[in-house]
Amino acid sequence: MTDIAAPIRAKRVLPGFTLSLGTVLLYMTVIVLLPVLALILKGAEIGPARFWDIITSARTLAALRLTITAALIATAINAVYGLLMAWVLTRYEFPGRRILDALIDVPFALPTAVAGLSLTALFSGNGWFGQLLEPLGISVTYTIWGVALAMSFTSIPFVVRTVQPVLEDLDPAYEQAARTLGASEFTIFRRVVFPQILPAYLAGCTIALARSLGEFGAVVFIAGNLPFKTEIAALLAFIRLEEYDYQGAAAIALVLLFFALILLFVSNRLQARAMRFKER
Amino acid sequence: MSDASLITPDARPGRPRKFRAATAEAAPARLALIGIALTGVAILILAPLATVFAEALADGWAAALASLTKPDARSAIQLTLLITAIALPLNAAFGVAAAWLITKFDFRGKAFLITLIDLPFSVSPVVAGLCIVLLFGANSLIGGWLVAHGLPIVFAIPGIVLATVFVTFPFVARELIPVMIEQGRTEEEVALTLGASGWRVFWTVTLPNIRWALLYGALLCTARAMGEFGAVAVVSGKIRGKTATMPITIEMLYNEYLSVAAFSMAAALTALALITLTLKTALELRHADQLAAIRRH
Incomplete structure (x- = not known):
């Protein structure tokens, strides 16, 4: 122009x-x-001293610690499995690939309450998986593992769906060049493919982490919701509201909102980088 | 190194490239990766789906159907359909307006607006519901006035609609924006120079170009709207027969140890979700050209 x-x-x-x-x-x-x-405004009305008291109360701290730990576990699982899924879906041709591709969206379309209900049924003592795991001394329901499992279930599509299109659009010439130069397949992945998908991959993991921190429906069924043990922050905010403790609810919600905004900002910046990378 | 080893299987001449397979891992590695992928999906996705139906039918079809036709269950189903029927057109209209604004004009603050549209993806639904209670609850300024004038928002249907709309408003916009970016502004500008009015340009040029993406976004929006739990749980007050949607009813039945009834309701929602997914997949296959932009962005 x-x-x-x-x-x-x-x-x-x-x-x-x-x-x-x-x-x-x-x-x-x-x-x-x-x-x-x-x-x-509700948060501003509380005042810094009272706000600090609410946030550092033993029960709130325990809830935040559980939420963050479980969300990190869930994101770590999704980071590995989501990348593997995206790789398998874009690189390999095998029977049932299309169905597998469609199934990745199930956690997204399935209501979170249904997901929580069915995961609880599967992993409880008399469930299909629970009765195999309980004798081994592994209990999932009513533990942090159940919380992480539910979070991981609802956020896996975010990782797969951000990495998949970038992986599909990669120019094969770079990989072929690396191959002619004698690089092994793993080296090609590590030095050629991975750096190209990294911004999108991190963006997907970030948004998955944000979703896990805020997940409610799937978690409340499987967690058992014991205060100090398996009570997530979003549920504690909900409980405070039901007790008409609006200040308590608002303070916890503000912490969650703060995390959500930061992660959203980071993810958008990474996505913008991923797009720039593609256009070059 | 022999020359043959330099040529990847798919690059061999005369062999049509079936797929975008530039890598050439050894067959065992491929099989192992595919195996892990399939096992994971079987355990984490197929098994939960199967459990829902197995538990719902634990006492047979008759018991499952009977629990769904009880008055409270029927009212929950009606409420969920009503909420979806209100939220969907609102979000579709917003989505089209937002996509038109973002793709047809350049203005300051556009990047910020796009980030803001993504907000519901990262904010906890409980926080969303809480925000609505704080704004419209009976103790708030606006809420108090509205209650005094006979229009309660919280613990009533308008609050559930607001909560559902908060959680689902990005879907239509997010699907339309990449499609409209790829299509550019030229076709609309040509129509305009030929003398078409603004609305005529929209109905006869833009809409036919984006209809499948619009339907795609509407499907995603429907799936989420029917299943929203956290935000609705906060604002609904869980009044049986009045403000209990299908997901809320599932929780209430489960807490009362009415397993078959809870799972029957869950199975009904799962069936709706699976229908939505099937339609979405069919749309992806049949209209791949128009929807390709969504995947690329």
Whole structure:
């Protein structure tokens, strides 16, 4: 585009700017901005000293510790298994590949309450997997492992679906060049493929971590929800609300919102990098 | 090293490339990776699906169906369908407006807007519900006024709609934006220079180009709207027969140890989710050209 075209671009050619901007702003304000603002105002009303007391109370700390640990375990599982899944789905041709590809979206489409209910049934003492694991001394339900399992279930599609398209679009020429230079398959993966998918991979893992930290439906069924032991932060916020302790609920919710915003920002920056990488 | 070893199987001339297989791992490694992938999906995805139906049918079809036709169950199903029927058109309209705004115009704060649209993916649904309670609850300024004028939001249907919309509003927009970016602005601009009005351009040029992506986004939105639990649990108040949706009813039945009833309701929701997924997969296969942009972004 030369100088002649620039002024034309600058002037909006297509109609509907005001209408679409108005619709989007109105909708976002009523649905998201005002409710989030209400939470922040509630938080401001608490005052720093009281806020600190709520956040550092033994029960809140235990809930936050459990939530963060379980979410990290879940993300670690998804980081390994999600990458493997994306690799298998894009690189190999085998019977049932399409069905496998469609099944990856099940955790996304299945209501979280249903996921929690069925995982609990599967892993409880008399469930299909529980009766195999219990004799070995491994209990999943009502432990941190159950919490991590539920989190991992609901967030696995995020890793697979961010890595998969990048893996599909990789230019095979780089790998072939590496191969002609005598690199082993593992070296090719480590030095040629992995660096190219890394931004998208990290973005997928980040958003999976954010989802795990906030997951509620799937976790409350399998966790048993014992205070200090298997009670997640989102549930504690819910309990405080039901006790009409609005300040307590708001303080915990603000911590969760803070984590969510940071992770969302990081993930978006990584996605932007992944896109730039692709265009080059 | 012989020349043959330099040529990957798929690069051999005369052999059609069936797939994007640039790597050439040894067959055992391939089989092992495929095996791990299949085992994982069987344990973590297929088994939970099978359990839902197995537990629902533990006492036979009659018991499962009977539990679904009880008045409370029927009201939960109706409520969930009603909420979805309200949330879906709202989010579709928002999605189209947001995609039009983001892809047809350049303005300041666009990147921020796109990030904001992703917010529900990372915010806990409980936090979303709590925000709505704090804004519209009977103790708040707006909520108090609304309750005084006979329009309660929290513990009533409007609150459930708001919570559902909060959690599901990105889906249509997120699917439309990449498709509309790839299609550019030229076709619309040509229509405009030929004298078409703005709405005519939208209905006859833009909409036919994005209809499958719109349907795709609507399917994802429907699946999530029917199954939303956390945000709805906070705002619904769980009033049986009034504000208990299908997922909320599952929890209530489960806490009452009514296993067959809980799993029957779960099976009904699972069936709806599987129908949605099947339609989505069919759409991906039949309209791969239009939907390809979604995967690429």
